[in-house]
Amino acid sequence: MADLGDVSPREARDAAGFIDLMRQLKERSGLTYRDLEERAARNGDVLARSTLADILRRTSLPRPDVLAAFVRACGDGSRAGTWLDARERIAAGDTAGAPVPGPAAVMPNPGPMAGPANSGPAAPSAPSVLPASPGPITEAAAPAGTAAPAGTGAAVAARSRRSRWRVVTLAALFVVPLLAVGAGWFLSGDSGDPDTASRPPADGWVTIRPARTPGLCLTDGRDRDGAYASAVAVQLPCAQAPVPRTYLERAEGGLYRIQWHHPREGRGCLTVMSTGRVKGMLEPRNDCARATLFRLEPTAADRAEGFRLRPAGGSGCIGIADDDTTEGAEAIEERCTDAADQRFLVRTG
Structure with a gap:
């Protein structure tokens, strides 16, 4: 097989x-469309050969998840993050400089993401914690609507996405109830507050921080009782938790998937556990199609960044176990209240 590194996105x-x-990468891989489809399936990805053939005949950018699956199937998974960054740069209209590379990855098999907490290579520099490419992984991967790290044209794209969601006020003194475009649900919060009235979060790489302790980020760790062997979401200092990186993927109905990307464990989507001693805690699982979807409801108290995370289909909200502000406290689904531990800052990274 030719050196795939000769093809630089x-x-x-x-x-x-x-x-x-992309066509050159396929040719250098020496693989047929059928080969690529089968390889993608072994990687835990979906890459229909008819879809791929159609993409390579067009001149429009593929979806990020399809691109990541294609690159991995070609055998260039170690550079999936580079391909995704290049795609985002072009989508954002930045045809000048090269994007900041970042690790990317997707886990090959379904099930909880394993591996030590906060392990893996350092992520590229960005504001506070870096969510710009993959978290628990082996190869690089990225989600639909991938956004590049801060400092590239992605910041412009994110602002553009937010502006498309803004609705016009009927009068200077009145703000209409805001309807998430195409989402089918009304955003909660103070409809008279211009900072919280119209702002579904932009999908892309983010950090999620408890509003009371913004120096901490939700990242992978272990439950403090040692009742569960796999990773769960806990709050740790952002500076010490560059991986996994967190990706907010917009789903149907105005909901979101919260993805984690790790350089060794792959991609996992946070899922509320329904049984056992860690019931209600959040676990990253490889099968994102079955992962928990979240509604992000703006909170007036935390201005433009503040949201309440409400698992779809349930009656609870995500908070911090025991209302704890210390490092290592677990995120957990609990009865919805107005308590401060149920407010989170979602910051682009």
Whole structure:
């Protein structure tokens, strides 16, 4: 097989050039469409050969998840983050400089993400904690609507997405109830507050921080009682938790998946556990199709960044176990209240 590294997505300056580089990558891999479909399936990805053939005939950018599956199937998984960053740069309209590379990855098999907490290579620098590419992994992967790290054209794209969600007020002194576009649900919060009235979070790489302790981030750790062998979501200092990186993926109905990407364990989506001694805690699982979907409800108290995380289909909200502010406290589903431990800051990274 030829050196796949000879095909550099950084060279692409527009969508047509990017697709041409994808064609070159396929040719250098020496694999047929059927081969790529089968390899993707072994990686735990979905990559229909008819879909891929159609993508390579067009001149428009593929979805990030399809791109990541394709790159991994070609055998270039170690550079999936580079491909995704290049795609995001072009999607954001930045045809100049190359994007900041970041690790990316997707876990091959379903089930809870294993591996030691907060392990893996350092992520590229970005505000506080870096959510710009994969978390618990082996190869790189990225979610739909991938956004590049701060400092690239992604910041412009994120602002553009937010602006598309803004609704016009009927009068200077009145704000209409805001309806999440295409979502089918009304955003909660103070409808008279211009900072909280119209702001579903932008999908992309983020950090999620308890509002009371913004120096802490939700990241992978272990339950403090040692009752569960796999990783669960806990609050730890952001500076010490560059991985896994957190990706907010917009789903149907105005809901979101919260993805974690790790350089060794792959991609996992946070899921509320329903049984056992850690019932209610959040675990990253590889089968994102069955992961918990979350509604992010704006909170007036925390201005533009504040949200309450409400698991879809349930009656609870995500808070911090025992209302604890110390490091290592677990995130857990509990009865919804107005308590401060149920407010989180979602910051782009």
